[in-house]
Amino acid sequence: MGKGKIILAMLVIVTYILTVAGWLFDSEILFFSAFGIGSVFLLAFIIVALKKPKISDEDAYEEISTIPHIEENAYNETVGYENEDANEEAFYSDSTGENDSVAYTEAPANSEEIAGYMAKIDELSATLAETQALLGETRAEYEAAKNELEGYKRRENAEKNMAMSILPEGMKQREELSTINIVDVAKSVVDELHVAALRAGLRVQVSSGEESIYVRADESLLRVLFRNIVDNSIKYMNRQGMLVITLSTIGDDLFVVLKDNGEGLAAEETGHIFELNYQGSNRISGNGLGLAQAKAVVEYYGGNIYAKSTQGGGMGIYIQLPTS
Numbered sequence: 001m002g003k004g005k006i007i008l009a010m011l012v013i014v015t016y017i018l019t020v021a022g023w024l025f026d027s028e029i030l031f032f033s034a035f036g037i038g039s040v041f042l043l044a045f046i047i048v049a050l051k052k053p054k055i056s057d058e059d060a061y062e063e064i065s066t067i068p069h070i071e072e073n074a075y076n077e078t079v080g081y082e083n084e085d086a087n088e089e090a091f092y093s094d095s096t097g098e099n100d101s102v103a104y105t106e107a108p109a110n111s112e113e114i115a116g117y118m119a120k121i122d123e124l125s126a127t128l129a130e131t132q133a134l135l136g137e138t139r140a141e142y143e144a145a146k147n148e149l150e151g152y153k154r155r156e157n158a159e160k161n162m163a164m165s166i167l168p169e170g171m172k173q174r175e176e177l178s179t180i181n182i183v184d185v186a187k188s189v190v191d192e193l194h195v196a197a198l199r200a201g202l203r204v205q206v207s208s209g210e211e212s213i214y215v216r217a218d219e220s221l222l223r224v225l226f227r228n229i230v231d232n233s234i235k236y237m238n239r240q241g242m243l244v245i246t247l248s249t250i251g252d253d254l255f256v257v258l259k260d261n262g263e264g265l266a267a268e269e270t271g272h273i274f275e276l277n278y279q280g281s282n283r284i285s286g287n288g289l290g291l292a293q294a295k296a297v298v299e300y301y302g303g304n305i306y307a308k309s310t311q312g313g314g315m316g317i318y319i320q321l322p323t324s
Helices: 001-023 028-050 057-065 075-096 099-163 181-193 194-199 219-236 289-302
Strands: 180-181 204-208 215-217 241-250 253-260 304-309 315-322
Touching: 001 028, 001 241, 028 099, 180 219, 180 304, 181 194, 181 204, 181 215, 181 219, 194 204, 194 219, 194 315, 204 219, 204 304, 215 219, 219 241, 219 253, 219 289, 219 315, 289 304
Parallel strands: 204 241
Antiparallel strands: 180 215, 241 253, 253 315, 304 315
């Protein structure tokens, strides 16, 4: 392979690597520029690869040197005279134009090669046109996916802003946080709501395998988290029952499970209980802020919260929080 072909091949590889990089790093300019330039380099490489190489003087000399020579002792005067006559006739025919058929016989070969090149160029042009059309469709799909992603990000940011707006005022900044024993916080909230729970016929129990589980958080926010969930059970039990709060750790994560044996909700309603202002089929007076605010607190600390419930099977709320 000649140096020109090697250089073109390397350029094709580099530009298509840049095309892939543009796609991975979401850079439209890099993607479309590299793809277009790479296509041009690929076309040039194919044309150069199909072009018939020229025979250098050195190669021609080597080919001539391979032709067997007539030994001197086999040469006679008759052969010499015949060759001289033939050479003189060929020279005369060329000089007078009578032997134009010699040049004409080479023309069809060159014409066929040129026609082949032109057909190949037409084929490559058609392929390039198809590629550009495909690129247009790909760009349209890319723009649609990009718009969908941007819409998702806008909704996510709006939800985060809404969550921040419903957090209690006066909470501490992250750099001001201290280490809190969350078991003590949970027990303190249960004691605070003890009278209200008794009136509703609800008994609340805190269970933990460890006396102390420390988390880096704002105590006031943790109290809001437990108070809102316990208060939710007090409101919606509608019968005597029990709420068990279980705290445990696995590695650097804290897991809190709040499970009651109340009437519960249908599964399709359970997925909406953390939405702001949502009230299910068992709605009573209230603004629907409690569980939405509890979710905002959990997500503020980088945790996750979800609920599981069935009609008549009670309500379970599951929380994961980082301890540091």
